[in-house]
Amino acid sequence: MRSCWPGRVAQVERYLNRSCDDQLRQLLCWCAITAMRTDAQFQAFAQRLAARSKPHKVIIVAVMRKLRHIVYGVWKNQTDYDPAKVLGSLA
Helix, strand or coil: CCCCCCCCCCCCCCCCCCCCCHHHHHHHHHHHHHHHHHCHHHHHHHHHHHHCCCCHHHHHHHHHHHHHHHHHHHHHHCCCCCHHHHHHHHC
């Protein structure tokens, strides 16, 4: 979204909706599915969401969002990935 008022900062798109890059969304989706199958922390996160009766697609999108935040944080801070730091209580 862009602001029409001068001097205001334009907001960054914060959602993984259809307006974002299709290839990026598809890549994050496959990464999320793989993480839910292979990583214990993401399995626990997905099981917690499933216990709250969330649909499977909602769980995938939640894991996609979590992965997106992890990638952005590692890239922005130029640090190594630390599951204990990033996943907090999940680790």
